[in-house]
Amino acid sequence: MLPRMGATMLDIAKDLNVSVVTVSKVLSNKGNISSATRAKVLQKAKELNYQKNWIASSLVTRRTFTIGLLLPDFTHPFFGEIAKAIAEAVRPKGFHVIISYFEEDPALERTEAESLLARQVDGLILASSQPPQDSELFHSIQKRKVPFVLIDRPMEHVRSSFVGGDDVAIGRLATEHLVRQGCRRIAHLRGPGAGIAARRQEGYRTVLEKNKLPFHQVIEAGYDDYTGHEAMRQLLYASPLPDGVFCYNDPVAIGAMQAILEAGLQIPKDIAVVGAGNVHYSNVLAVPLTTVDQGTQQIGTRAAELLLEQIDSKRAVRPKKVLITPKLVVRQSTQRTV
Amino acid sequence: MLPRMGATMLDIAKDLNVSVVTVSKVLSNKGNISSATRAKVLQKAKELNYQKNWIASSLVTRRTFTIGLLLPDFTHPFFGEIAKAIAEAVRPKGFHVIISYFEEDPALERTEAESLLARQVDGLILASSQPPQDSELFHSIQKRKVPFVLIDRPMEHVRSSFVGGDDVAIGRLATEHLVRQGCRRIAHLRGPGAGIAARRQEGYRTVLEKNKLPFHQVIEAGYDDYTGHEAMRQLLYASPLPDGVFCYNDPVAIGAMQAILEAGLQIPKDIAVVGAGNVHYSNVLAVPLTTVDQGTQQIGTRAAELLLEQIDSKRAVRPKKVLITPKLVVRQSTQRTV
DNA sequence: GTGGTTTCCGGGTACGGTTGCGCGGATTTT
């Protein structure tokens, strides 16, 4: 036989000659129950150390108080912070978070999403890596009427809420800062793809235009420091050398700084460097890195809020697109004027 | 009315004039069902696009296929990697992971643990921050007969499985390496507390004794780079200066390196530095940091394996203590002989 | 007094998949 659990509502009900329904109503504070009965039930519940069986409860309410979080990778501090902010935001409402990650593999992302849906999560938050034109996964989620919110990587043609960094503003903020520091030949190590990377590049471009500065080289790096190192080496072969570099993200910037230092140049005297993301350790590098903080925690918090809103109002809520305003964090890698 | 779900077993059963039980047995491959009936059921299930209701299933089996993971903080890459390894290890068995974290607050840890237990997780993995003498939480878990495994921070007097780094070996490995590099005045920036930090220090001490080297200064730092920076500055005031430093962990080592460089000294020529943990970015610092890899992924993987073992064999399993063998990762911060 | 309505308090039933046990019939063994 299966191991017996603790006391159930039936135990309480039988002891008091009432029905389970009455017990349920008392314990969940619903319906009209006389205060005499109410007191007896509460008393007996405490006496038997009654603990609600959440599973039975979920069975009938179809609410698991669980939300699924699907991330490309959570060893990256960016996603770690998001996960933390989400967990914190939903905890007061009694929700828990199931985290899955899919290593940037779109196929794995789909199966993991299906797996979370099969577990009847009440909602889903995803930083998707589905190819831009493929919205099959999201249609599948929508068909099941499970609320979901996209974060970090918007999907233009998917009708859903989205929370992410304001990438154009990030590009602008970083580039404007370099201009103010006196840089005139500003290069850009852009990231891969047409989404986030393209918008950060756009912010970069608009600032150069506004300031009537000549375009300098734009080279495509990847997500990590190795690609940043490689891309920067390419830049250093060219002439004239840039006097400022806006890097797609902090790891790329770290790789770039390493290449600059290896070439015997100084930061920020010869070349100033700006990253984006404000990852941990940005301040303990050889040269502390100026960066643009994209408001990571806020992304998580807002996403959680939007999701809970949708879960609570069983009606379809109009999707909202939220862009978090970035903040410049100035450190030594751009401080030319001190 | 509550939103109807998809097809249920009852739908299949009625269509075929069999009982739900038969359908269940076919779909879960149990019991003796004729191949004719089996085929009909499978056919109809596919036809109706039947999806099992996991909640109803959990209700009766008392298995949720969910394990709880309780961490102090998962923005730290160390815990991120552990979480990832665990999720990966249990995924093939159909388990999901609910992550909670408690910001190093023992009281919050207790309520979060209770909360996970109330959700009927099948098992628990925890990196606990309960004070060493207080095993109330663990007794509470044991009373409910929920399998659990401790990681990273052992609790001496709790009868349970444990997986963690071999801290004495880490201290030995790091210190031996410094000795081999020719260091003769080896200092130690130890971490706080009597557990991990004390064992790493012990490894350090035994190597000094074995090599008949004089003890150099041991200063207590914290967990992060700020405390490492501060502790190193203290060391730099003293004389004679050390020619090698073994740091409790990588952040402390990073802070220490910064202090050394600020003092105008060279790494590793004047002072060699070893950290522990092999966190990301250890290789893109001003001077790439030699460190001891504590086998983070293995900790997660082994912990998951031990937990699944316990969950599968409903009997009480003899607790195992597993120490992962660390590996030295040599980088520039100790390369004096090249 | 009579009939209708409202209010208060509480119960019956369905929802879901799984498991131990049992049952009826067919086949094989004694």
Place this chain on the structure above:
DNA sequence: AAAATCCGCGCAACCGTACCCGGAAACCAC
């Protein structure tokens, strides 16, 4: 012919809550 075995399948229980209902008392108007 009686008994043992086996095969295929069903009954009931598990557990908390939404929905619907029912009985009793109170109240109102005539």
